[in-house]
Amino acid sequence: MASVKEDVEILKKVQILDKEIYDLGIFVSQIPERIVEIEKEFEGKKSHFNLLEEEIIKTKLGVKDKELELGKKDGEIAKLDGQLAQMKTNKEYTAMLEQIAGIKADKGMLEEKILLDWDNVEKLNKEKEEEKKRLAGDEMKANQQKKVLEEDGRRAEEKIRQLKEERINILTPVTHEIKDLYEKILAKREGVALVKIDGENCGGCQFLLRPQIINEVRLQENITLCERCTRILYYEA
Ligand SMILES: [Zn+2]
Numbered sequence: 001m002a003s004v005k006e007d008v009e010i011l012k013k014v015q016i017l018d019k020e021i022y023d024l025g026i027f028v029s030q031i032p033e034r035i036v037e038i039e040k041e042f043e044g045k046k047s048h049f050n051l052l053e054e055e056i057i058k059t060k061l062g063v064k065d066k067e068l069e070l071g072k073k074d075g076e077i078a079k080l081d082g083q084l085a086q087m088k089t090n091k092e093y094t095a096m097l098e099q100i101a102g103i104k105a106d107k108g109m110l111e112e113k114i115l116l117d118w119d120n121v122e123k124l125n126k127e128k129e130e131e132k133k134r135l136a137g138d139e140m141k142a143n144q145q146k147k148v149l150e151e152d153g154r155r156a157e158e159k160i161r162q163l164k165e166e167r168i169n170i171l172t173p174v175t176h177e178i179k180d181l182y183e184k185i186l187a188k189r190e191g192v193a194l195v196k197i198d199g200e201n202c203g204g205c206q207f208l209l210r211p212q213i214i215n216e217v218r219l220q221e222n223i224t225l226c227e228r229c230t231r232i233l234y235y236e237a
Pocket residue numbers: 202203204205206207226227228229230231
């Protein structure tokens with residue numbers, strides 16, 4: 001049967017692999033979240049484009065309303081024009097002419113507003129086209145970022161698979177109970193089950209170790225655990 005010292009030497013090698021497996025696992029698990037972030041960021045960039053589009057629709061609707069209004073005014077003018085001949089007095093006639101002139105002035109104002117609206121639509125359309133080009137670039141960039149992440153994820157998964165195979169081979173000679181203990185701690189302690197004593201502290205949780213514990217670890221007759229984080233301790237000068 002292997003000595004504790006020999007087992008710990010093997011665990012030191014395995015721990016390096018296990019830390020890498022753990023970190024790669026974290027990386028892989030964060031990929032879906034990061035992809036959602038990239039998509040959200042792109043959606044956010046689209047909001048300005050959507051606003052421009054809304055503004056264009058709103059302005060065009062405003063033009064339609066004003067054109068309807070113009071039509072009504074034309075109708076009013078035609079009606080009043082028709083009534084002009086029926087005016088009995090000069091005063092009535094003049095009053096009617098003034099009324100018609102007033103409506104025509106309103107029409108002129110509306111027509112001016114419509115022209116301004118069209119200018120605005122043209123400006124907004126130009127801005128929209130520029131935004132569209134910018135967005136196409138952003139979308140390409142976002143897709144590229146997603147692709148790279150997904151590829152990195154696949155590579156990481158493949159690496160994890162290789163490392164797991166490797167660790168099983170390396171672990172083979174380790175005493176069964178020690179192997180079990182190591183695996184249990186590994187699962188509970190963020191991928192780190194074996195730590196070096198750091199001065200007088202646990203290299204995992206920095207707990208100040210009792211001198212007796214440090215002595216036990218140095219002797220290496222048994223497996224000694226940190227009293228706080230329960231990781232396996234080893235000593236290295
Ligand atoms: Zn500890």
